Amino acid sequence: MKRKPPRMTQATKMVLRAMLADPVADYYGLQLIKATTLPSGTLYPIMARLEQAGWVTSDWEDSVAHITEGRPPRRYYRFTDDGAEQASDALAGADRPAQRRRLDFGMPWPDLPGMSP
Amino acid sequence: MNQPASSDPLLTGLLARIASHRPGADGQLITRAYQAAAHWHQGQTRMSGDAYLTHPVAVAAILAELDPDDQMLCAALLHDTVQYSGYTLAAMRQDFGAEIAGLVAAVMAVDGIAAEQVHAIGTDIAAALVGDRRALVIKLADRLHNTRTIRHLPRARQLDKSRQTRDVMVPLARTLGMDSIGAELESRAAATLSGRPGGTASGQLLAVAAAVLPPGARDRWRAEWLAELHYLPTRRERIMFAAQIVLGIGRLAAMLYQPAAAIRRAFGVVLAAAAVASGLVVGGWRAAIAVSAAILAVLAAVLWVLRCDDRTRRLAELIRAVRGHR
Numbered sequence: 001m002k003r004k005p006p007r008m009t010q011a012t013k014m015v016l017r018a019m020l021a022d023p024v025a026d027y028y029g030l031q032l033i034k035a036t037t038l039p040s041g042t043l044y045p046i047m048a049r050l051e052q053a054g055w056v057t058s059d060w061e062d063s064v065a066h067i068t069e070g071r072p073p074r075r076y077y078r079f080t081d082d083g084a085e086q087a088s089d090a091l092a093g094a095d096r097p098a099q100r101r102r103l104d105f106g107m108p109w110p111d112l113p114g115m116s117p
Numbered sequence: 118m119n120q121p122a123s124s125d126p127l128l129t130g131l132l133a134r135i136a137s138h139r140p141g142a143d144g145q146l147i148t149r150a151y152q153a154a155a156h157w158h159q160g161q162t163r164m165s166g167d168a169y170l171t172h173p174v175a176v177a178a179i180l181a182e183l184d185p186d187d188q189m190l191c192a193a194l195l196h197d198t199v200q201y202s203g204y205t206l207a208a209m210r211q212d213f214g215a216e217i218a219g220l221v222a223a224v225m226a227v228d229g230i231a232a233e234q235v236h237a238i239g240t241d242i243a244a245a246l247v248g249d250r251r252a253l254v255i256k257l258a259d260r261l262h263n264t265r266t267i268r269h270l271p272r273a274r275q276l277d278k279s280r281q282t283r284d285v286m287v288p289l290a291r292t293l294g295m296d297s298i299g300a301e302l303e304s305r306a307a308a309t310l311s312g313r314p315g316g317t318a319s320g321q322l323l324a325v326a327a328a329v330l331p332p333g334a335r336d337r338w339r340a341e342w343l344a345e346l347h348y349l350p351t352r353r354e355r356i357m358f359a360a361q362i363v364l365g366i367g368r369l370a371a372m373l374y375q376p377a378a379a380i381r382r383a384f385g386v387v388l389a390a391a392a393v394a395s396g397l398v399v400g401g402w403r404a405a406i407a408v409s410a411a412i413l414a415v416l417a418a419v420l421w422v423l424r425c426d427d428r429t430r431r432l433a434e435l436i437r438a439v440r441g442h443r
Contacts, residue, residue, distance in 0.1 A: 028345065028348075029341065029342075029345050030345050030348050030349070039361040039364075039365070040342075040357075040358045040361040040362045040365070041361040041362050041363070041364045041365020041366070041368075042361075042365055044338070044362065044365065044369055045365060045368040045369040045372055048369055048372050048373060049372055052372070062126060063130055064127065064130030064131055064133075064134055064174065064175075064178050066344075067127075067167075067171045067174060067175045067178070068134075068175045068178040068179055068262070069265060069347075070175070070262055070264075070265025070266040071265070071344065071347040072340060072343055072344040072347075073344060074341070074344040074345065074348075075337075075340075075341040075344065
């Protein structure tokens with residue numbers, strides 16, 4: 001599988017910042033949804049993208065609790081060995097202030113009020 | 118607690134939970150009961166598809182918080198072995214002693230008590246009927262787990278069980294002073310009896326969304342989303358969660374199908390076919406090129422939309438900014 005770094009969209013950055021709050025912890029989807037206030041339909045494609053990039057890994061929770069409570073096991077996400085480092089590097093690079101911001105269709109455009117990074 | 122070393126996560130999880138409520142419990146004895154249950158339930162499954170063993174383990178785990186003694190915990194682990202396998206009460210008496218075997222027999226007998234009897238004669242006589250008051254507590258833990266997993270039963274059996282829960286088990290729990298269990302049994306039974314057949318709306322939305330994904334990924338994502346539903350307390354939150362996933366399923370599917378490669382391949386095939394077809398129909402290479410160019414444009418637009426995460430948002434911002442600037 002190609003391991004190209006994930007596209008640093010605004011939503012992706014929000015998810016990475018939420019996970020970097022504690023880089024070794026496990027996170028459930030709902031936790032990240034609450035922390036980032038992203039809708040579920042936005043979060044899960046981002047998690048799939050982070051998994052494909054090899055920054056994040058996921059697994060089923062492993063405890064007697066879900067058996068007792070009669071509910072299915074949840075899936076949790078955590079950074080891979082170098083995932084947290086790559087994520088914080090990418091965040092640092094992406095937040096670098098731009099002298100001139102180029103839009104994706106290639107035209108230079110000066111900073112306009114109301115445009116966020 | 119004296120815990121023999123084990124690599125079985127179900128056993129270690131159970132022992133950990135028991136130890137946290139009753140550090141003085143006899144881990145060796147409980148482990149023996151677990152191993153017997155594992156042996157006699159081997160190959161059996163619950164309606165949910167999980168190994169049957171998870172049910173007696175769950176009953177023992179629920180019981181752990183209700184101030185049980187070692188015999189009750191063992192009886193919880195063994196309570197379904199006689200009914201569903203070749204294990205006999207006589208053999209159990211040999212292996213685990215008369216008290217545990219007697220408790221299991223009593224738990225099995227609770228099913229025989231009808232609703233009218235509980236109301237009419239009260240708990241003490243009910244306990245006397247089955248021989249041991251502790252058996253009623255075990256039975257309630259058993260019923261609680263079954264009620265939490267009732268969605269895996271066919272609808273008719275769900276209704277039957279829920280009526281019996283409401284009419285027999287809930288009053289039993291109240292008279293035993295087990296109020297929180299009684300309350301949970303009551304609310305779950307009521308929910309099942311009043312609910313719609315066919316599953317919840319949010320569950321159905323998620324099943325539909327998952328069906329769009331590639332076959333290898335469907336089960337994982339549907340299972341993940343259904344599990345998260347249990348942590349959304351209101352119906353509105355569950356529907357919102359499911360609806361948002363439906364709206365975003367195109368992007369997830371695009372990512373999992375790895376469309377760039379697939380679209381390029383499909384594009385090549387479609388282009389070639391269209392060129393040949395239009396060439397044949399119109400009788401000229403100009404028509405073939407025009408059709409190919411049109412298909413190219415459409416596919417490029419589709420790719421652009423699929424790959425954008427917040428490009429449309431930035432475009433909207435740009436438009437707003439430009440309007441604002443004026």
